[in-house]
Amino acid sequence: MIKTLIISLVLLIPCSLFAEQLSTETMINEIVISWNMSYDDQGIRYDHPLRTNFFKYAVCIVNHLKATDLYEYEDVHLIVASMVMKESAVHPGVRGKRRNEVGLLQVHRTAQTGHTKKEISKDYDLGLYLGMRWLSKQIKYCRCFNGKHKDHFDKWLGVMTVYMAGVSKGRDGRKCKVFYGAKNRIRLARKYRKFIDRSLCV
Numbered sequence: 001m002i003k004t005l006i007i008s009l010v011l012l013i014p015c016s017l018f019a020e021q022l023s024t025e026t027m028i029n030e031i032v033i034s035w036n037m038s039y040d041d042q043g044i045r046y047d048h049p050l051r052t053n054f055f056k057y058a059v060c061i062v063n064h065l066k067a068t069d070l071y072e073y074e075d076v077h078l079i080v081a082s083m084v085m086k087e088s089a090v091h092p093g094v095r096g097k098r099r100n101e102v103g104l105l106q107v108h109r110t111a112q113t114g115h116t117k118k119e120i121s122k123d124y125d126l127g128l129y130l131g132m133r134w135l136s137k138q139i140k141y142c143r144c145f146n147g148k149h150k151d152h153f154d155k156w157l158g159v160m161t162v163y164m165a166g167v168s169k170g171r172d173g174r175k176c177k178v179f180y181g182a183k184n185r186i187r188l189a190r191k192y193r194k195f196i197d198r199s200l201c202v
Helices: 002-041 049-066 076-088 117-122 124-141 152-165 175-201
Strands: none
Touching: 002 049, 002 076, 002 175, 049 076, 049 124, 076 124, 076 152, 076 175, 117 124, 124 152, 152 175
């Protein structure tokens, strides 16, 4: 009995490792598929140079997710993918005009934590790290993240609102414009998931 149990546990170890590897691989592939879908929708040609780095960016996103408390949330990789698409169109050289945001996640001054805009613009991995670290920190400031919501994606609406505009000080705050922007990102993440699920069924 004990011998059988030990053998079973030994056999489970490589399976568990493979499942973890497959999970990581799946998330990376889904991010790349999602961005390609958005580029296709925009009519951007298949051989566009910006597409060549999709895989590298996706690997960085998943690696950073695993190092934060964001990793435990379902479809968070698609949430981040939608944010990257909406913030920078997956172009690390983009700069915001109003708040001097830089990088793939358009990291604003508060989240830059001592790094220069030039550093972040040149190092896409650093930009993703800073943006996702900021996103992870905002969860505790979001009033609605752990509230009653109909599904997982709705919980992210508040978190992304805080990411985009900070903690609201008033009852209504800046919710009209900012909540609309957050909804667009949630909507895109939903679209990614539906597209991927349909592709798997074909």
